[in-house]
Structure formats: structure tokens, C-alpha cells
Amino acid sequence: MIRQAAHFAIRGYQLTLSSLIGRQCRHWPSCSTYTDAAIQRHGLWAGGWIGFSRICRCGPFGTHGIDLVPEAVPPQATWVTPWRYGRWRGVEAPRSPFVCEEFDTGDGQTLTPAPRPASAAPPASR
Template identity: 60%
Template sequence: MIARFWAVIDFPFKWAAYILIQAYRYTLSAFVGRNCRHLPTCSEFTRDAILKHGFWPGGWMGAARIWRCRPRGTHGYDPVPDALPDRALWYLPWRYGRWR
């Protein structure tokens, strides 16, 4: 019951984030430059994480991924995880992402 409630609440946020990310990818991304160090790109990763895991966990996963894309950060193939981390809780949102 509670899972269905959260799915209904999450739906508009999830699709609003999807639309904003797609708008960024097809407009501003061309001006910022297409030189992401990861595959899939940070915007694709964030979009897929939000669609797969929901707005709150997926958004934090995307924020962690953007943080890792800084100078001296990580690079290479980094897909969206299939499952949420075991230690992740909604009130400890930084645990959703890998920050190193």
C-alpha cells in the first residue's frame, strides 16, 4: 500500500526531471560541450537512474555521478546500478550515490 502511494507521488517529479534533462541534452549541452568522461554521459545516467529508481534516489545518484565527473575524478564505463545500495535510506540520501 505505501509503495503504491509513493509511486503516485513520485510520478510527476520523475517525468518533470525527465523533461528537464532531455531539454538540457538537446539545447544547453551543445553550448557546454559534449566531453563527458563517462559512458553513459552524466545526463543519460541521471535520466536513467531517475526513471529506474525514482526521483529521490535517482536524483542523488545523478548528483554523485556529476561530482565524480570533476577534474581528478573517475572516468570510463559506469552504468546505473540495478538495485539500490543496501545502506541507502530516504533520510540519508547521500548514501544512494558513489561519491568517490
């Protein structure tokens, strides 16, 4: 019932205020859709904090791009430490299904992809 009320409040924002101030979210899905999905998946308390951390990241010097709601809440998060529910830096991007492989050019040469630096490695799965 509380999740439903939060959903209607967010949907009301999307249909009224969001349309008036312009839809200019730097992420996909938008921050309001993300917060709604987080609340539906993790409940009002945890999902609200997850959504709040996303809204804080959505600014001129914040993150951008594809950012999905986490499947599970972080194990260190509890109701008395709600700030640990949120991801305050970075995004939860889906893993790419594409893998770089060696390529034969046809004239006897084989091209090998350059190794990725450790900083470019995708985040470890939880």
C-alpha cells in the same frame, strides 16, 4: 508524473545547454543520460542523488570510463540518509566476459597468465 517532468528537464538540457557548452563528459553514458536513467529506475529522490554523485565524480581528478546505473539502491540508504544512495568513488563497470586461460605455444611450452593483484580484482557483486 514527476519522473516524466525530470526526464523532460534533462532532455531539454541535453538539447540546449549541453550542445552550447560542449559534450565533454568523461564517462559513458554521459552524466545527463546516467542521471535520467537513475531517476527512471529508482525514482526522483534516490535517482537524483545517484545522478548527483556521478556529476560530482565527473571532473579533472574524478573517475572516467564505462559507468552504469546500479541495478538496486544500496541497502544502507534511506530517505533520511540520501548521500548513501550515491557512489562517490569508483565506477560501476560491467564485468568482462573474457577470462585469461593457459595457452599452449605448440612447442611444448604452456604460458600461464600472471595472477592479478587483489587491487585489480573486479568489485564483488551485490
